[in-house]
Amino acid sequence: MPQTQILSRNQKIVLDIIEKAKGPLKAYSILFNVQKKGINAPQQIYRALDKLIEMGKIHKIESKNAFVACRSSDCEISKATAFSICESCEMVDEISDAKLSKYLSGFNYRKGMKFKRFNLEFFGICKKCKKD
């Protein structure tokens, strides 16, 4: 298992644009932004996104169908993700909190199964939006 993943051309292009973005990006907005680089079809975007998610380089914000770069080192390959989402400006922050992560990773629902993975999305109004 290689420490540093080698990215393909398209994967690099897609990761690059997501990393540079200030907020979550939608697949088709990525597509429109990379057409000058010779990527023409949704498939090319979705394939890159899938691999980047597998590698833990990006995450999908399920409630928004959008993608953000991983800013956290302790979210090992996307097995434990948590986000803070502003319902006004759409800002998304990855939450990196060891206690929270530990609490949820260890959570066992009595009548249920053993969990392999979780995704948590918090919603509210961010400080910046509250000032308005």
Place this chain on the structure above:
Amino acid sequence: MPQTQILSRNQKIVLDIIEKAKGPLKAYSILFNVQKKGINAPQQIYRALDKLIEMGKIHKIESKNAFVACRSSDCEISKATAFSICESCEMVDEISDAKLSKYLSGFNYRKGMKFKRFNLEFFGICKKCKKD
């Protein structure tokens, strides 16, 4: 604020089919199943779904774009939802755990905002699927 919400005709039809389902239902599968009752267009389904979600009668499973009936009395108007999802058979269970709910409702991210709502999705393989 009325204790018992009065549902419209379409809302009743949609809620009824979701409540009777064994697993999460997709909007278009709901649509196909109610066409005999005179509902013909996606809009009618989505409008009912939106209202039912507002009322806390159903929840959306974001990672699946599907809908389940609320089985929990203490998830007050969908402000605090948690689910257990089998990655093999697609089964979804609403998690009703007071400690978990309290812990997350009280969670405050130091550099962030005050949260009004959260949604948590756990993934794994359910007991039934593990036997195979």
Place this chain on the structure above:
DNA sequence: TAACAAACGTTATATTATAACACTATGATA
């Protein structure tokens, strides 16, 4: 009854995501 809000029905369209197929590059292996 007049006014308003909520729900309804309908047509059209936007947005998000996948299927399918042929092709290319790479590296392992026999």
Place this chain on the structure above:
DNA sequence: TATCATAGTGTTATAATATAACGTTTGTTA
């Protein structure tokens, strides 16, 4: 070297999910 497998690419087409916009109907309330 020939061959095989794996991963990535490019392309066309289509499926699946969701919303816009408009006018009508229904139910509540003043």
